[in-house]
Amino acid sequence: MEKIVSLCKRRGFIFQSSEIYGGLASTWDYGPLGAELKRNLKEAWWRSNVFERDDVEGLDASILMHPSVWIASGHVSNFEDTLVECKSCNKRHKIESIGKDKKCPLCGGELTGAHQFNLMLKTNLGPVKSDLSVTYMRPETAQGIFVNFVNVVNSMRRKIPFGIAQIGKSFRNEVTTGNFTFRSREFEQMEIEFFVKPGTDEEWYHKWVDERFNWYTKFGIKKENLKKREHAKDELAHYAKACTDIEYNFPFGWSELEGIANRTDFDLKQHMKLSGQNLEYYDDETKERYVPYVIEPSGGIDRSILAFLVDSYREEKVKDQKRVSLAIHKALAPIKAAVLPLLRNRPEIVKLAKDITNDLKKSFKAMYDDTASIGRLYRRQDEIGTPYCITVDVDSLSDNKVTVRDRDTMIQDRIAVGMVKEFLAEKLK
Numbered sequence: 239m240e241k242i243v244s245l246c247k248r249r250g251f252i253f254q255s256s257e258i259y260g261g262l263a264s265t266w267d268y269g270p271l272g273a274e275l276k277r278n279l280k281e282a283w284w285r286s287n288v289f290e291r292d293d294v295e296g297l298d299a300s301i302l303m304h305p306s307v308w309i310a311s312g313h314v315s316n317f318e319d320t321l322v323e324c325k326s327c328n329k330r331h332k333i334e335s336i337g338k339d340k341k342c343p344l345c346g347g348e349l350t351g352a353h354q355f356n357l358m359l360k361t362n363l364g365p366v367k368s369d370l371s372v373t374y375m376r377p378e379t380a381q382g383i384f385v386n387f388v389n390v391v392n393s394m395r396r397k398i399p400f401g402i403a404q405i406g407k408s409f410r411n412e413v414t415t416g417n418f419t420f421r422s423r424e425f426e427q428m429e430i431e432f433f434v435k436p437g438t439d440e441e442w443y444h445k446w447v448d449e450r451f452n453w454y455t456k457f458g459i460k461k462e463n464l465k466k467r468e469h470a471k472d473e474l475a476h477y478a479k480a481c482t483d484i485e486y487n488f489p490f491g492w493s494e495l496e497g498i499a500n501r502t503d504f505d506l507k508q509h510m511k512l513s514g515q516n517l518e519y520y521d522d523e524t525k526e527r528y529v530p531y532v533i534e535p536s537g538g539i540d541r542s543i544l545a546f547l548v549d550s551y552r553e554e555k556v557k558d559q560k561r562v563s564l565a566i567h568k569a570l571a572p573i574k575a576a577v578l579p580l581l582r583n584r585p586e587i588v589k590l591a592k593d594i595t596n597d598l599k600k601s602f603k604a605m606y607d608d609t610a611s612i613g614r615l616y617r618r619q620d621e622i623g624t625p626y627c628i629t630v631d632v633d634s635l636s637d638n639k640v641t642v643r644d645r646d647t648m649i650q651d652r653i654a655v656g657m658v659k660e661f662l663a664e665k666l667k
């Protein structure tokens with residue numbers, strides 16, 4: 239884990255938020271390469287779930303919602319941790335993390351009695367601070383989908399079964415922090431609420447568990463590092479009838495990457511109650527009217543990024559030298575190709591290398607680098623997971639060919655300059 243955290247900072251993937259002020263606990267900033275990786279991950283998820291399926295629509299709802307949403311959803315009364323506080327060091331702990339001795343796990347001090355702590359972050363809207371102006375930073379993106387269910391059915395003429403997908407920020411005032419980005423106070427979720435006819439929910443639940451498990455392996459996570467774990471009844475969230483977590487074997491142990499829950503008709507019925515609106519679905523073929531059940535695959539962008547980084551990190555010996563590489567899926571790699579001139583004091587070589595870079599930039603993220611020796615440049619690109627390096631050398635000037643090196647096999651191909659773009663487009667598919 240230390241190696242990943244260090245690589246993330248050193249190479250511009252992830253920085254501590256507000257670092258110059260000593261940092262803000264459990265909040266993180268994605269640097270230049272992290273921002274690219276995150277965009278690619280979201281793009282891959284959206285492509286698989288919205289573009290490539292014909293039964294899912296996309297949505298981008300606001301973070302701030304009417305406060306009644308959170309009363310209806312049960313988050314105001316149920317989204318809580320039970321905490322105890324140490325009388326000596328004043329640190330708060332979740333009751334589950336306290337040992338049999340009932341002492342502070344940090345300093346051994348005496349603990350206070352238990353009290354409830356709501357995980358939602360409160361804020362005020364408008365110029366007057368009062369109970370009426372209170373709302374919350376959403377703790378899940380899901381509610382934005384539920385309140386728009388009828389809008390999407392009507393505007394897109396959708397028939398059940400179908401789903402609504404959304405990617406966006408969520409906020410939780412987490413008590414247990416640590417493990418890098420794994421448990422953050424501001425994070426991004428990728429969620430689908432899939433609306434089905436009651437009675438077909440079990441079948442759809444199992445389909446989505448498999449679908450989501452396979453998505454992670456499709457993008458390169460090793461199967462042996464993933465497992466499915468079904469929740470025991472007493473672990474289920476207040477809205478769920480069943481839930482399976484997809485867990486990843488993080489360096490700190492098996493932990494949740496994504497949860498797939500059967501949320502039943504809980505949320506839609508609650509919103510019907512509080513809003514007074516009819517959110518039923520009318521099936522004009524069977525002439526039935528019902529409140530759909532919902533299957534919810536809910537994953538975290540930040541946890542996925544961490545899993546993809548950990549899973550692709552490699553250390554090996556090549557010609558007696560340590561080689562560090564990120565064998566990350568090409569679709570996720572922040573930079574797809576780096577163009578490296580072998581001699582930076584030869585203007586013709588530099589010009590050719592820059593022309594190739596500019597041409598590649600029209601198709602994907604490519605970069606030019608001449609700031610070190612070729613060995614060093616390769617090492618830098620390997621460490622950030624760039625799948626292809628293109629070297630321009632003296633011979634390139636006469637044979638009009640360049641060398642394309644594959645990150646994982648380190649095999650080098652000599653390719654005509656005019657064919658590089660096509661060659662890479664094929665490889666990056």
Ligand code: GAP
Pocket residue numbers: 377378379380410412419420421422423425426427429494495496497534536537538539540541
């Ligand atoms: N709408 C359902 C829901 O929010 P959840 O299990 O609380 O369910 C879903 O969260 C996913 O969101 C988790 O599997 C995880 O990937 C991500 N997530 C939740 N809390 C997080 C946190 N504090 N930091 C980073 N990711 C988090």
